[in-house]
Amino acid sequence: MDRAADAGAPGEVVDAVQLAMSEAFTNALRHAPGTKTITIRAVGARREVTFEVGDAAAAVLPRRRAGREGLPGGHGLHILDAVTSAWGWRPAPDGGKVVWFTLRW
Template identity: 30%
Template sequence: MNVASYTSELELAARTESVQWARSHTRDVLSAWRLPDDHIDTAQLVVSELVTNAVRHDAGKQDPSSEPRVTLTLHREPTQLIVLVSDGNPNPPLHNGAVPLAAEGGRGLFIVEAVSKEWSYYFPPTGGKVVWCILALGSE
């Protein structure tokens, strides 16, 4: 079966409640694209981690006269799903070394790294940064 490429984009305010909207959007879109539940669950996990990081670290980094924004892009190809999260913060994401067991946070990129084929970030010419990861979907 030959699967076409699909792309979905969602722009959100950089607010805590936007994480849940991003997760719901991911489930709805990937269900419409007929991905299996286990792939949807994994995608929701990385979306949650990446959007949470963007929301936490973007507040106040953009133009103070406008509300900070976060953009979630989901791009499906036949054998992989690419998740991209952009924000206005020009600083690279921090992948901390060892996170203490008792720490309440700091594991987001470890989780993304553990479940994805690869992840990285780049700085678009328009400013800010984009953090992305690739999730394997298997052969279709």
């Protein structure tokens, strides 16, 4: 959140960063065994900030779960859809994967 604020993001974007980071990191903890690392990259000059959550589980790919309305869990990627400008994933050089999200203002 500090990185977003330092990049000049308004308060509602900083709040969205907090929610999106919580969801992305929680997904890594729940669904991807192994060591977790958080890499944060802030790009303030273009009025955007990108965050990355890396994990060691290349075989466990992010996927949206349908039919979870009213049920606990399974909403993390839908939340990323709702509060970020873009998100996705890519293989990590170490064999894991990186889930990233960007917020623009």
